[in-house]
Amino acid sequence: MxxxxxxxxPFESWVxxxxxxxxxxxxxxxxxxAGKPLSGEGAPYDEMWWVKEKMRREGVSCLPPSLVLRKEADEEYAAALxxxxxxxxxxxxxxxxxxLRRAVLDGVTGPTVSLAQYDVDDVVREWRAGG
Structure with missing residues (x-):
């Protein structure tokens, strides 16, 4: 302490x-x-930078479940390609x-997003074409 x-x-002298x-x-x-550059250097100032950084470190998302599912579906589709x-x-x-089928049957909360299933053969054709 x-x-x-x-x-x-004077305050400055004391500090x-x-x-x-x-x-x-x-x-x-x-x-x-020590010796590492500050993260976010050169980025525009954001008052909530520390909250966003904490959420990123902790792996916390504030997205509604439907948007999380859509994001994860897009990532898994890209991984399949x-x-x-x-x-x-x-x-x-x-x-x-x-x-996706389970999410539709269980009823996912959040904004409505397209949760249509993928045609496996179409994805395979796209994969063969080089994604």
Missing amino acids: TERKPPGL DRQIREAAERGAFADLPG RARTEEEVRRRVAALNDR
Whole structure:
């Protein structure tokens, strides 16, 4: 805990002295991220940057379930197009279609999004064409 600023001492002088003394004690040595550039350097200022950074680190999403499902479906579709074998493409698309079918039957909450199942043969044709 820091001491209180003595009366009559200018605020900047008090802060500068505390920083200098801490540096002399080695309080700033070996801090995580030392020598690394600041993240977001050059990006426009965002008041909620720390909230977004915390959510990213924690893997938290504030999207409604329907939009999360749509995003995950798009990612899985793209992964199927990058698959190494036709069998893997078919397996991925079948699993994705099963997940979409369950979501429609269970009733996913959030804004309405297109959750139509993929035609496995169409995806295979696109995969063969190079995605």
